[in-house]
Amino acid sequence: MHRRFLVPGALAAASVLLAIPASAAGASPGAPGIGDPYYPAYGNGGYDVSHYDLRLTYRPETDELAGTATILARTTEDLSSFDLDFLLDVAEVRVNGATAAFASSGEHELVVTPKVPLAKGTPLTVVVRYSGVPSTKSAYGFSTWHRTPDGAVAADEPESAWWWFPSNDHPLDKATYDVSVAVPDGTQAISNGTLQSTTSRLGWTRWTWRQNKPQATYLATLALGRFDISTGTSEGGVPVVNAYSRNLGDNEGAARASVERTGEIVDWLSGVFGPYPFASAGGYVPNTTTGFALETQSRVYYSPRQFANGSNTSVVVHELAHQWYGDSVSVKGWKDIWLNEGFARYAQWLWSEHEGEGTAQELADYVYASHPADDAFWTVKPGDPGADRQFDIAVYDRGALAVQALRNEIGDEAFFAVLKGWPASHAYGNADIADFRAYAEQVSGKSLGALFDTWLFQPAKPAGPAARSGLT
Numbered sequence: 001m002h003r004r005f006l007v008p009g010a011l012a013a014a015s016v017l018l019a020i021p022a023s024a025a026g027a028s029p030g031a032p033g034i035g036d037p038y039y040p041a042y043g044n045g046g047y048d049v050s051h052y053d054l055r056l057t058y059r060p061e062t063d064e065l066a067g068t069a070t071i072l073a074r075t076t077e078d079l080s081s082f083d084l085d086f087l088l089d090v091a092e093v094r095v096n097g098a099t100a101a102f103a104s105s106g107e108h109e110l111v112v113t114p115k116v117p118l119a120k121g122t123p124l125t126v127v128v129r130y131s132g133v134p135s136t137k138s139a140y141g142f143s144t145w146h147r148t149p150d151g152a153v154a155a156d157e158p159e160s161a162w163w164w165f166p167s168n169d170h171p172l173d174k175a176t177y178d179v180s181v182a183v184p185d186g187t188q189a190i191s192n193g194t195l196q197s198t199t200s201r202l203g204w205t206r207w208t209w210r211q212n213k214p215q216a217t218y219l220a221t222l223a224l225g226r227f228d229i230s231t232g233t234s235e236g237g238v239p240v241v242n243a244y245s246r247n248l249g250d251n252e253g254a255a256r257a258s259v260e261r262t263g264e265i266v267d268w269l270s271g272v273f274g275p276y277p278f279a280s281a282g283g284y285v286p287n288t289t290t291g292f293a294l295e296t297q298s299r300v301y302y303s304p305r306q307f308a309n310g311s312n313t314s315v316v317v318h319e320l321a322h323q324w325y326g327d328s329v330s331v332k333g334w335k336d337i338w339l340n341e342g343f344a345r346y347a348q349w350l351w352s353e354h355e356g357e358g359t360a361q362e363l364a365d366y367v368y369a370s371h372p373a374d375d376a377f378w379t380v381k382p383g384d385p386g387a388d389r390q391f392d393i394a395v396y397d398r399g400a401l402a403v404q405a406l407r408n409e410i411g412d413e414a415f416f417a418v419l420k421g422w423p424a425s426h427a428y429g430n431a432d433i434a435d436f437r438a439y440a441e442q443v444s445g446k447s448l449g450a451l452f453d454t455w456l457f458q459p460a461k462p463a464g465p466a467a468r469s470g471l472t
């Protein structure tokens with residue numbers, strides 16, 4: 001649209017051209033993806049978000065979500081337009097106060113075209129007014145907005161934001177959040193971070209949550225429904241907020257018996273990984289029917305099914321370990337998923353040892369021995385599994401075997417120095433597997449190229465066992 005103004009000889013166009021900052025006159029559209037080879041359309045190019053302010057209203061009976069997102073960002077290149085990732089119905093977009101044109105494109109893109117191009121380095125305030133019924137929206141044939149009998153939950157990986165707020169949806173662009181949602185009195189709205197306030201009027205209660213540390217978009221969560229909230233502080237001083245659906249049925253006891261140990265587990269993990277990185281900890285258990293759990297930042301999502309066989313502190317350990325490995329230190333690209341899942345699984349093995357249920361070495365031996373060489377398990381490369389195998393069991397179990405192999409290679413002293421030092425060295429940032437290898441080599445003084453290649457990047461069962469006991 002702006003390029004029209006650049007046509008030479010058009011008198012009216014010339015005066016518009018004068019209003020364009022010289023450096024942005026040749027601006028072009030921002031890329032519709034941030035450049036992740038696993039998911040080329042995820043995230044966007046040309047700007048960096050620092051903060052999301054979401055002020056919303058939700059009606060549980062009809063699943064209607066409406067409100068305003070105010071996004072603070074800065075351009076990283078000259079832009080004639082830029083994309084947000086979003087599925088709901090947009091009524092208005094403003095960029096730095098002025099209304100902007102917008103259109104949907106592709107499966108999940110909202111293309112925003114401001115009146116004048118934006119020069120590189122320009123601070124942006126983008127206001128998106130929107131509404132919609134998230135459960136009616138899908139992209140690529142799926143939806144990750146999970147309806148419950150009394151509300152809904154947004155929690156999934158790597159996609160969940162599209163169904164409830166416009167964003168630059170990739171872990172590379174982390175930001176702080178204020179999430180404020182009004183729900184009918186008697187319904188609760190649960191999100192990340194600390195609960196700043198609840199205010200009631202005219203039959204509606206507004207819940208306002210703040211995440212004051214950088215957070216990846218997939219780690220933002222929202223749960224709406226009837227919850228019991230329990231609050232406390234860990235012995236180590238970390239505030240804990242947990243929430244349980246009032247309709248957990250037979251799973252309620254086991255869910256509480258597990259998630260109420262969050263403070264104890266956060267303190268124990270702090271001894272292994274260093275200080276807990278966020279201002280609040282906790283989890284929530286909505287009455288969803290999906291089976292997984294997710295490390296949503298500072299407020300973990302647990303499916304009730306995680307507790308169908310009794311208490312399950314192991315999943316609590318897994319998701320809380322991600323607060324260091326995944327949430328504070330996030331992947332640069334989705335191919336780096338081992339940095340999340342390999343270490344969260346390994347934390348479960350350390351917890352098993354702590355609980356007297358088998359040592360990490362014993363569990364490594366067991367996993368190694370339980371997959372024969374011709375098992376497809378060994379064809380998955382944890383260091384680059386491919387988008388379709390991002391959450392394959394091998395990323396977790398072979399991933400943790402790789403961690404045990406590292407431990408055996410560099411010895412316990414260097415190994416535990418790496419486990420604790422890594423989250424501090426990249427706190428609130430992003431890293432890839434090459435960064436981790438460089439860090440482990442620096443701490444241990446050993447060259448680890450062959451070890452990483454064997455355990456993470458070969459589609460075959462490593463000839464040498466991870467185990468000192470030498471099972472094959």
Ligand code: ARG
Binds near residue numbers: 156158292318341391
């Ligand atoms: N990071 C999650 C976990 O390991 C996995 C989520 C997988 N996503 C899914 N929709 N099942 O706890």
Ligand code: ZN
Binds near residue numbers: 318322340341344
């Ligand atoms: Zn995990």
